[in-house]
Amino acid sequence: MATVSFDKATRIYPGSDKPAVDALDIEIEDGEFLVLVGPSGCGKSTSLRMLAGLEDVNGGTIRIGDRDVTHLPPKDRDIAMVFQNYALYPHMTVADNMGFALKIAGVPKAEIRKKVEEAAKILDLTEYLDRKPKALSGGQRQRVAMGRAIVREPQVFLMDEPLSNLDAKLRVSTRTQIASLQRRLGITTVYVTHDQVEAMTMGDRVAVLKDGLLQQVDTPRNMYDKPANLFVAGFIGSPAMNLVEVPITDGGVKFGNSVVPVSREALKAATDKGDRTVTVGVRPEHFDVVEQGGAPASLSKDSADAPAGLAVSVNVVEETGADGYIYGTVEVGGEPRDLVVRVSSRAVPEKGATVHVVPRPGETHVFSTSTGERLSD
Ligand SMILES: Nc1ncnc2c1ncn2[C@@H]1O[C@H](COP(=O)(O)OP(=O)(O)O)[C@@H](O)[C@H]1O
Ligand SMILES: [Mg+2]
Numbered sequence: 043m044a045t046v047s048f049d050k051a052t053r054i055y056p057g058s059d060k061p062a063v064d065a066l067d068i069e070i071e072d073g074e075f076l077v078l079v080g081p082s083g084c085g086k087s088t089s090l091r092m093l094a095g096l097e098d099v100n101g102g103t104i105r106i107g108d109r110d111v112t113h114l115p116p117k118d119r120d121i122a123m124v125f126q127n128y129a130l131y132p133h134m135t136v137a138d139n140m141g142f143a144l145k146i147a148g149v150p151k152a153e154i155r156k157k158v159e160e161a162a163k164i165l166d167l168t169e170y171l172d173r174k175p176k177a178l179s180g181g182q183r184q185r186v187a188m189g190r191a192i193v194r195e196p197q198v199f200l201m202d203e204p205l206s207n208l209d210a211k212l213r214v215s216t217r218t219q220i221a222s223l224q225r226r227l228g229i230t231t232v233y234v235t236h237d238q239v240e241a242m243t244m245g246d247r248v249a250v251l252k253d254g255l256l257q258q259v260d261t262p263r264n265m266y267d268k269p270a271n272l273f274v275a276g277f278i279g280s281p282a283m284n285l286v287e288v289p290i291t292d293g294g295v296k297f298g299n300s301v302v303p304v305s306r307e308a309l310k311a312a313t314d315k316g317d318r319t320v321t322v323g324v325r326p327e328h329f330d331v332v333e334q335g336g337a338p339a340s341l342s343k344d345s346a347d348a349p350a351g352l353a354v355s356v357n358v359v360e361e362t363g364a365d366g367y368i369y370g371t372v373e374v375g376g377e378p379r380d381l382v383v384r385v386s387s388r389a390v391p392e393k394g395a396t397v398h399v400v401p402r403p404g405e406t407h408v409f410s411t412s413t414g415e416r417l418s419d
Contacts, residue, residue, distance in 0.1 A: 044120075044197040044230055046070040046093065050102030051112075053088050062088045064254040065102060073228045075221065076259075077245035079235055080277070085254040086234040090200050093232060095119050106197060122196040126203040128187030130175040137162075137171040140189040154193075161192040164223065181212045188220070192227070199224070199231040205240070217244055238278050242266070250274050268407075272414035275323045275407060281367060281382045283323045286374055287411050295322055295408075298352035298372060302401055308408040308417035315412055323407035326367060327384040329399040351400035354381055359393050366390035368397065 047070065053063040063085040070076045078086045091097035093104055095116035104112045111119050122143075130139045138145075140161060141154040149157075162168045165185040175183055184204065191199055204220070205213045221244045224231050235241055241248045242262040249259040250273070258270040269275035275283050288295040290312060294303040304322070312320045332351050354370035361367075366385045371378045383399055391397050408418035 043072050043228060044107035045072050045105075046076075046198055046230055046232065047105045048089070048093070048102070049105070051089070051092055051099055051104050052101035053085075053092055053097055054100045061100075061254050063092065063251075066256055068249055068256065068259055070230060070232065071246075073230055075224050075231045075233065075244060075246045077233045077235060077241040077248045078251060079238055079241035079248055080251035080257075082236055084251040086236070086251060087202055088254075089251070090123075090202050090232060090234050093119075093198075094121055094123055094200055120197040121200055122191035122194045122198075123200040123202070124187050124191050124204045125201075126206045128184065128190075128204065128207075130183060130186055132175055135172050135174060136167060136178070136186050136189075139175065139186055140193055143190065143194055157193045157195075158189070161189040164192065164226075165189050180208050181216055184208060184216060185219075188223070197230065199229050199233075201231065201233045203235055204233075205235075213240075220244065239280060242278065248278075250277060252277075268416065268419075269323075270416050272321060272323075272409045275409065275416075279325060281326050283325050283407070284381050285321055285323050285409070286372075286379055286381075287319050287321045288374060289319050290317075295320060297322065297401065298374065300351050300400055302406060303403065304406055304408050305418050307419070311417045312408075312410055315410060317410060317412050319411045320417065321409045321411045321414075322401070323409060324401040324405065326382045328402045328405035329383045330402055331383070331385060331389075332398045332400055351398040352381070354383060354397050354399055356391050356393055356395050356397065359390055361387060361390055363387065370397075 048066045048068045050065040050067060051063060052061050052065055054061045066089055078089055080086055088097055092099050095114060099112050103110055106119060137158050141158045144154045144157065162171055165188060167185055167189060170178060170182060205216055208216060217240055233244060245262060247259055247261055248265050250257040252273050258265060258274050265278050269278060272285060276285060288297055290309055291301055294301045352372045354372050356368045356370045358369040359366065364387060366387045368383050368385055368391060370381050372381045409415065410417055
């Protein structure tokens with residue numbers, strides 16, 4: 043087992059002047075499950091391949107334990123990698139596929155058999171050891187690919203979107219299996235996915251990348267509760283956090299008909315930058331519905347006892363069973379904006395209705411409109 047550290051690790055592909063991975067700094071603890079996540083092309087695979095030794099490192103250092111492996115060949119790094127296309131050898135049995143790397147390394151036959159049988163037991167593959175890959179389901183093949191990595195007892199597991207070839211249901215069950223297996227084995231693991239749900243459910247910590255730049259490394263909980271910038275705020279969570287640019291007023295921000303109090307420090311930080319607006323983030327589950335009815339927003343706004351909050355006209359209603367989501371439109375500063383609000387599954391409004399919502403105090407996020415950085419604590 044070992045720690046892994048990326049220390050300003052940079053990869054610039056030949057012919058490109060922009061780094062695919064730009065001064066990446068991450069310290070991964072011994073036994074930790076770290077997930078690299080971000081949209082396609084953000085540099086996840088490149089980062090993993092740099093750690094594997096499959097990609098040159100053009101700047102900075104990569105360490106496994108206290109060894110500097112930056113320029114070591116892959117075979118000297120004591121890692122095992124599971125790819126998206128786990129390409130098993132079709133003419134070999136499951137057992138031979140799993141033991142192949144050990145055979146190449148000259149490990150005695152009896153020892154290989156023992157390790158393969160142990161791994162098969164862990165992965166629930168014992169009864170399939172003599173089968174060929176084509177006689178296995180997708181999920182079983184994926185487990186064989188895991189088995190190939192496990193038998194090598196590496197210091198670090200590297201996995202690049204290992205579940206992408208599985209159907210949605212199998213992906214969910216396999217992700218749980220992989221995460222619990224990793225915890226049982228306690229082997230430091232770096233796992234790449236573009237799927238933020240996978241990242242949040244599997245990782246001890248999650249590292250979000252965008253355009254080759256690390257945005258935030260944090261526990262799933264902190265990533266959700268305190269996204270460091272607008273990008274992370276919009277990327278983590280489904281349905282995504284509502285992000286609305288609103289004017290700064292005395293003591294808060296003007297959110298439709300109400301002034302929502304936000305931290306003084308956050309507003310001061312914004313005005314110090316010369317900004318007149320901030321971007322406020324509210325997760326769909328952090329709105330309270332203050333009144334429901336069919337009256338058009340324009341009427342309620344003019345009446346004396348105008349309901350507080352944002353008038354959301356409901357365009358689409360989505361019921362998932364446990365929850366309901368409304369996808370609506372609100373007017374902020376005269377502009378129509380999309381808004382997603384989670385409502386109780388027992389009180390889901392009709393399409394076309396208008397509901398009034400207020401962000402729950404203490405559950406708002408404030409970001410700088412000009413730089414995107416988080417201003418609230
Ligand atoms: N072999 C390569 N040569 C040149 N550019 C590459 C190569 N591999 C990846 N890239 C570029 O580097 C960036 C990061 O790619 P990659 O690490 O594969 O992203 P991800 O795995 O997050 O989708 C992308 O812009 C991609 O086009
Ligand atoms: Mg990739």
